[in-house]
Amino acid sequence: GAFAANVVLFAVVAPIVEELTFRGLGQSLLAFAGRWPSIVLVGLAFGLAHGLLEALLVLVPFGIALAWLRDRAESVYPGMIVHALFNAIALTLSVTHP
Numbered sequence: 001g002a003f004a005a006n007v008v009l010f011a012v013v014a015p016i017v018e019e020l021t022f023r024g025l026g027q028s029l030l031a032f033a034g035r036w037p038s039i040v041l042v043g044l045a046f047g048l049a050h051g052l053l054e055a056l057l058v059l060v061p062f063g064i065a066l067a068w069l070r071d072r073a074e075s076v077y078p079g080m081i082v083h084a085l086f087n088a089i090a091l092t093l094s095v096t097h098p
Contacts (some may be wrong), residue, residue, distance in 0.1 A: 005096065009090050015083035022046045022063065023079050039067040049067040062086065 022042050030038035046063030047056050066079040073079075 006091060007088065011088040015080050015087060018046070019066070019070075019076045019080045019083055023067055024076045027067055027070055035071060039064055040069060042067040054070075059077050 005019035022045060026045060027038050027042045030041050034042065040079050043060050043062075043064030043066070046066070052059065066083060069079050069082065070076055
C-alpha cells in the first residue's frame, strides 16, 4: 500500500506538477531572457526547489535537460514522461537497494 502510494505521488503527480510549474509556467515567464538563460535558470530553480544540497549535482543538470527537452519539443508532455521514468527508477532503486 505504501509503495503504491509513493509510486502515484512520485512517478505520476510530482512529474505533472513540476513540469507544469517549472517547464510550463517558469520557462514561459523567463522566455524574455533568451533560450539558454531561461533553460539554465529553470534547471537551477528546479534543483534548488527540491532542497537537497547533496542532490544538486544530479537535479540541476536533470532540470536543465528537461528544460532543453521542453524547448526542443515545444511541449511539457515529453518532459513529464522522462521525469516520471526518472522518479520511478529512483524510487524502485531506493526500495530494492537500500
